[in-house]
Amino acid sequence: MKVYHTETLKNEAYGEIASLLRSGGVIAFPTDTAYGLGADPFNDAAIDRVFQIKGRPDTKAILLVVSSVEMAKTVAEPSALFDAVAKRFWPGPLTIILQAVASVPSKLTAGTQTIGVRWPVAEFTTTLVQHLGTPITATSANRSGLPAAITAAEVRAQLDESPDALVDGGELPSRGGSTILDLTTDTPWLLREGPISFESLQQFFEGNIRRQA
Numbered sequence: 239m240k241v242y243h244t245e246t247l248k249n250e251a252y253g254e255i256a257s258l259l260r261s262g263g264v265i266a267f268p269t270d271t272a273y274g275l276g277a278d279p280f281n282d283a284a285i286d287r288v289f290q291i292k293g294r295p296d297t298k299a300i301l302l303v304v305s306s307v308e309m310a311k312t313v314a315e316p317s318a319l320f321d322a323v324a325k326r327f328w329p330g331p332l333t334i335i336l337q338a339v340a341s342v343p344s345k346l347t348a349g350t351q352t353i354g355v356r357w358p359v360a361e362f363t364t365t366l367v368q369h370l371g372t373p374i375t376a377t378s379a380n381r382s383g384l385p386a387a388i389t390a391a392e393v394r395a396q397l398d399e400s401p402d403a404l405v406d407g408g409e410l411p412s413r414g415g416s417t418i419l420d421l422t423t424d425t426p427w428l429l430r431e432g433p434i435s436f437e438s439l440q441q442f443f444e445g446n447i448r449r450q451a
Contacts, residue, residue: 239399241390244268244362244407249369256369258402264288266379266393267366268407269303270331270358271416271432272386273393274376275401276366279313285345288375291400294382300346301333301354302373305364310334310355313342313373317421326442328357329364331433335420346375352422362407378415388413 242251255265262284265276275291277284279302289296304310307324314336323334338346338353347353356376358364367374378386379393379401387393390406417432419439428436428449440447 239401240403242405252366252369259370263402265403266401267405268360268410269363269376270360272388273379275379276374279346279373279375291397292382297348299348299350300375300377303363303376304355304357304373305367313339314353314355315339319421327434329359331416333416333418335422337422356416386413
């Protein structure tokens with residue numbers, strides 16, 4: 239497993255990592271929440287490896303990170319509220335659930351035909367996605383059922399040498415995952431509260447939001 243450090247990454251290294259992803263590789267990398275597992279979402283073998291590395295059941299979907307609203311629309315059908323929500327909360331730790339476009343593999347959606355997308359604040363993540371030119375997966379880089387990793391050492395402790403590359407971005411500020419908001423229903427539905435609070439979303443939607451019990 240090759241190790242990179244975000245503070246010393248140059249364009250050449252970004253190119254190497256993007257090439258690795260294009261060839262079906264899997265990386266562990268820092269996001270704006272926890273470390274994630276990155277792979278080409280349109281490479282079936284790479285996605286199978288993500289599930290295998292995590293020990294994740296295939297009944298659970300895998301989210302994608304993007305570097306723009308326009309890129310999100312290449313994998314998801316925007317709802318009536320999407321543009322307004324994205325304008326207010328992106329880039330940021332908000333994963334938005336939308337209907338997936340037909341080209342998104344069912345392995346990513348776990349058969350739901352919906353896909354979670356996020357435009358993160360994390361500079362490394364957005365720069366890598368821009369180099370690649372397509373979204374990448376960002377399911378947390380930990381064994382299923384164990385705490386999310388906020389350091390490269392924690393990634394190694396859980397996943398050993400399983401990823402093809404590890405990008406060390408130091409210690410991340412929070413172990414919690416992103417806020418997850420479902421926009422596939424008439425009324426927005428908060429599935430998981432994270433850095434973006436229910437109260438801030440409630441204010442944005444003028445009270446027209448429900449939350450998962």
